[in-house]
Amino acid sequence: MRKPLVAGNWKMNGSRESAQALVAGIKEGVGSGATADVVICPPFVYLSEVKSLLSGSEIALGAQNVSHRGNGAYTGEISTSMLLDVGCEYVILGHSERRALYGEDDALVAEKVIALNAAGLKPILCVGELLGERESGKTEAVVARQLDVLLNSVEGLAALQNTVIAYEPVWAIGTGMTATPEQAQDVHAFIRQRIASKDAALAEKIRILYGGSVKGSNAVELFAKQDIDGGLIGGASLQIDDFLAICHAAK
Ligand code: PEP
Numbered sequence: 044m045r046k047p048l049v050a051g052n053w054k055m056n057g058s059r060e061s062a063q064a065l066v067a068g069i070k071e072g073v074g075s076g077a078t079a080d081v082v083i084c085p086p087f088v089y090l091s092e093v094k095s096l097l098s099g100s101e102i103a104l105g106a107q108n109v110s111h112r113g114n115g116a117y118t119g120e121i122s123t124s125m126l127l128d129v130g131c132e133y134v135i136l137g138h139s140e141r142r143a144l145y146g147e148d149d150a151l152v153a154e155k156v157i158a159l160n161a162a163g164l165k166p167i168l169c170v171g172e173l174l175g176e177r178e179s180g181k182t183e184a185v186v187a188r189q190l191d192v193l194l195n196s197v198e199g200l201a202a203l204q205n206t207v208i209a210y211e212p213v214w215a216i217g218t219g220m221t222a223t224p225e226q227a228q229d230v231h232a233f234i235r236q237r238i239a240s241k242d243a244a245l246a247e248k249i250r251i252l253y254g255g256s257v258k259g260s261n262a263v264e265l266f267a268k269q270d271i272d273g274g275l276i277g278g279a280s281l282q283i284d285d286f287l288a289i290c291h292a293a294k
Pocket residue numbers: 052054138211215216217218219254255256257275276277278279
């Protein structure tokens with residue numbers, strides 16, 4: 044049985060004040076004995092403060108990116124050891140915004156997954172197709188390419204043991220155009236089969252989240268699908284009630 048996970052990706056939003064209010068509301072609403080693991084991923088500059096605010100709760104802290112390099116002369120970058128130092132457990136990697144706007148390709152994302160795993164952090168690895176790729180029947184080929192870079196190397200396969208996958212069709216992110224539960228389930232099943240072809244035990248235990256315009260109103264239907272183990276939530280993670288409804292939908 045895979046314990047569901049709901050991760051909130053705040054992206055580049057908020058202020059110290061809004062972060063405090065958001066964490067207080069989520070902490071109170073999630074309470075103790077939540078059925079899902081809950082992770083919140085604020086911008087880097089708020090990580091320390093959010094970690095302190097989360098004390099006494101089981102909500103975990105995640106970052107939205109990391110450098111694949113160790114500490115050193117890399118101006119503007121953040122290392123795995125820094126994220127561990129401020130209490131992070133998870134890191135979102137390969138988000139479509141990083142891929143599209145900052146040129147992160149499959150090889151770099153794979154390097155980051157491997158570096159994170161070596162540091163003892165858990166990657167939340169995003170994969171997913173563009174609208175044009177879906178429309179031309181390339182969804183599975185794209186997702187396979189994004190996964191194979193890890194599945195086909197010994198280090199990559201080892202790193203996947205501690206990874207959470209997030210299937211995020213790019214056309215559904217921030218657009219209000221959620222994939223139907225059936226569309227999402229089909230791709231999740233494909234991902235699980237692809238992993239099973241290399242490691243059946245890993246395929247059984249790995250958590251595969253869906254991301255793309257998940258809201259309180261559509262989460263129950265999505266999370267009811269066999270291979271959907273929770274969600275990666277953008278916009279709705281900035282709304283206390285909506286995010287809590289999603290957390291409670293993941294059972
Ligand atoms: C995301 O940023 O990963 C995401 C899924 O965003 P949204 O929920 O707003 O579509």
